[in-house]
Amino acid sequence: xxxxxxxxxxxxxxxxxxxxxAASGRTFVSYVMGWFRQAPGKExxxxxxxxxxxxxxxxxxxxxxxxxxxxxxxxxxxYLQMNSLKPEDRAVYYCAAGASTGWGxxxxxPRNYDYWGQGTQVTVSS
Numbered sequence: 657x658x659x660x661x662x663x664x665x666x667x668x669x670x671x672x673x674x675x676x677x678a679a680s681g682r683t684f685v686s687y688v689m690g691w692f693r694q695a696p697g698k699e700x701x702x703x704x705x706x707x708x709x710x711x712x713x714x715x716x717x718x719x720x721x722x723x724x725x726x727x728x729x730x731x732x733x734x735y736l737q738m739n740s741l742k743p744e745d746r747a748v749y750y751c752a753a754g755a756s757t758g759w760g761x762x763x764x765x766p767r768n769y770d771y772w773g774q775g776t777q778v779t780v781s782s
Contacts, residue, residue: 657681657771661751664776671741671780677734677751677773684732685709688757691725691736692766693747693778700750704736705763714763719745741780748775 663675675691690705704725705714713725724737734751752769762768 657683657687657753659751659753659771659773661749661773661776664749664778666779666781667741669741669743669780669782672737672739673741673778675736675738675749675751675776675778677736679732679734679753681732684727684753685729687753687755687771688759688763688769689725689727689734690752690754690757690763690769691734691749692752693745693749694775695747698747700766702764702766703749706734707759712759738778741778743780743782746778746780748777750775 658680660678667673685708691703692700693703694700702716706725706727710727722740726735751773753771754769757768
């Protein structure tokens, strides 16, 4: 599967952005999907994950209550609604698809995902 992330940009603190990740292929529903981010000089970190049909979600503590992950399997698209953005949310955001990730703490680890999008930059000004 090929992933194409979009929707990043520059926003003021307290603002909102919606990221999208378009997937190619017909097997989108067979993947656990996740969002990760990487700030300059830091390791890639988990943001959120969603199960195959969207019934279960998982969030990093740092974004819980502010970000919402969702998916539309009919459109082969993953979303990340980001509200109440903070300067520390600044990073390149990546979407990822896991064929054999399973559901549990495994979704937290980048190495458990098989495919990655190219990333989209999010910058939050204070």
